[in-house]
Amino acid sequence: MDTLLHTPTSMAKRPCSFHPSPSPSPNPNMNNQLDNLLRTFLNLADSPSLSIDHSFEHLLESSPCDADKSLLIDRALKLGSLLLEAGKRSARKRSSVHNSLTWALPPDLTIKVLSMLDTQSLCYAAATCSMFYKCAMDPLCYANIDLTTVVPKVNNAVVSTMIQRAGKALLSLKLGIVPSPIMSRGSCQPMVYGIQNAVEVSNFSWNDKKTRQGKESSILSRSCLNPLSGDSGAAGAVLRGLHLYNIERIDNTSLCGALSACPSLLDLEIIGLHVELRQTLVSVSMNCPLIERLFFESSKTGRDDSLKSPTCVELVNNCPNLTSLALRGFKLYDYKLRILVKGFCKLKYVDFSTSYSITGSFLRNLGGNIGGSLLEVMILRDCIHLKELEVARLLTSVLAGDFKYLQHLDISNREGLAAAGDSYGRCYSSSIIPLKQVLEERPEICLLAEFPSEGSFIDISQMTDSDLNSEVSLSSLLSSLASDGSSFMYTSESNYSSDQASGNEEGRDSGYVVCEESSDEYDYLLG
Incomplete structure (x- = not known):
């Protein structure tokens, strides 16, 4: 035992395989002696641990001074550490060889x-073994990067590393904080028409993030997208999809800089970023001519009214392939939406949920024209200024055969629809809005019309003529209000009171005079 523990001097003479300088070849006899010595030493592993402890204590007691005892302890620890690392390294090598022999797939299929x-x-998977690690370093494995998290734990360095690994193979990138599912909103009882569930526009909403503000913040900075433009823009050049969620530090400059490096972008989804709608759409129009899907949810519900008519026209002219458009939570006006919906000839999906100032007049005479005729999904949920009259007109046109491809329509509003002629009135009338007729004649449509069952509503079906005391029909109501049905502004006494006026008659861009009754009112803008 004493001899075994005093052999580190001979072990030190063994050349280290990691030393960069060349070493003389060891004596074969010395190697054999060292191997035999190590084999004998390893056989001690079968001995009781108590006997090894006693032997080591006896060795320490036989040392003449404390310095020798300390040296023996250090050598024992060092030798144990070397054996431990050698054992782990050999185990990894054996596992890698075993995996290579037993893994049924060749490297290309593994990748x-x-x-x-x-x-x-x-x-x-890359951390399990060296074979998987080598395969996981292939750029194709990072073609679709998803670094979204529920809690912030991804920083700029992680994003940069992943994008560098992908290189020119990068196809999609998802970043940011994904909020946890929210509880049901409001206490109103829904009134649902249709047997299908609502179409999920997006898995995430900025409104779901409100409870997190002040408690958690993303550690991604405004420069987290810079790697897209690095290496002469190699990574961003082939990027097809970019989804950004609740990254508080990204501003207009950083987002527009990233979009300028993505000329092949097809799918852009932005939720909860503190960026302006107009500047973002200008950047998309200038840099992303191939885009097919645009989803943008405001971080300042009802406050961003930066969108201008020229921006809408440029977007329509420069991005003709757009098939899906969602602008949620912005302050929008009907005449601007009409430019977009009528201008995009391939448009199949629109979502303007929770947006302010939309009365619904932009939908007039759309279903039969080339612009808007291909719509399959239309979502106008919780648009506070959406008028009952315009909803009735829309459903009447559906019954008349317009919107032939429509499959999903959501006109639900937790506050009720805006009443005609009363700036504070909220209403819903089944005799004015032909929901049941639409479901009977167009059964392929999933029609969602969830309204509060209680509240102060002006029931238009109870309106009577002063002379005839008869119920007002839909046709007479439409004809009587056709000339001024869109000239009223409506407000709500609910939590939308921060922005009461619908504003469709105010704030229009100079030089864009419109007549909302004409179906061709913006042809000259789109030509």
């Missing part, structure tokens, strides 16, 4: 399988 994993699962 294909790993490329189907989400980013977090890919990192876990």
Whole structure:
């Protein structure tokens, strides 16, 4: 035992394989002696641990001074550490060889399988063994990067590393904080028409994030998208999808800089960023001519009214392939929406939920024209200024055969629809809005019309003529209000009181005079 523990001097003569300088070849006899000595030493692992402890204590007691005792302890710890690392390294090598022999797929198919994993699962797989690690370093495995998290734990360095690994193979990038599911909103009882569930526009909403503000903030900074434009824009050049969620530090400059590096972008989703609608759409119009899907939810519900008519016209002219458009939570006006909906000839999906100032007049005479005729999904949920009269007109046109491809229509409003002629009135009348007729004649449409069952409503079906005391029909109401039905402004006494006026008659861009009754009112703008 004493001899075994005093052999580190001979072990020190063994050349280190990691030393950069060349070493003389060891004596074969010395190697054999060292191997035999190590084998004998390893056989001690079968001995009771108590006997090894006693032997080591006896060795320490036989040392003449404390310095020798300390040296023996240090050598024992060092030797144990070297053996431990050698054992782990050999185990990894054996596992790698075993995996290579038993893994049924060749490297190219292994890379294909790993490329189907989400980013977090890919990192876990790469940490299992060296074989998977080598395969996971292939750029194809990082073609679709998803670094969204419920709590902020991704920083700029992680984003940069992933984008560099992807290189020119990068196809999609998702970043930011994904809020947890929210509880049901409001206490009103829904009134649902249709057997299908609501179409989920997006998995995330900025409104779901409100409870997190002040408690958690993303550690991604405004420069987190800079790697897209690095290396002469190699990574951003082929990027097809960019989804950004609740990254508080991204501003107009950083977002527009990232979009300028993505000329092949097809899918852009922005939720909860503190960026301006107009500047973002200008950047998309200038840099992303191939875009097909645009989803933008405001972080300042009802406050961003920066969108201008020329911006709408430029977007229509420069991005003709757009098929899906969602602008949620912005202050929009009907005449601007009409430019967009009528201008995009391939448009199939629109969502203007929770937007202010929309009365619904932009929908007039759309379904039969080339612009808007291909719509399959239309979502106008919780648009506070949406008029009952305009909803009735829309459904009447659906019954008349317009919007032939429409499959999903959501006109729900937790406050009720805006009443005609009363700036504070909220109403809903089944005799004015032909919901049941639409469901009977167009059963392929999933029609959602959820309204509060209680509240102060002006029931238009109870309106009577002063002379005839008869119920007002839909046709007479439409004809009597056709000339001035869009000239009223409506407000709500509810939580929308921060922005009461619908504003469709105010704030219009100079030089854009419109007549909302004409179906061709913006043809000259789009030509």
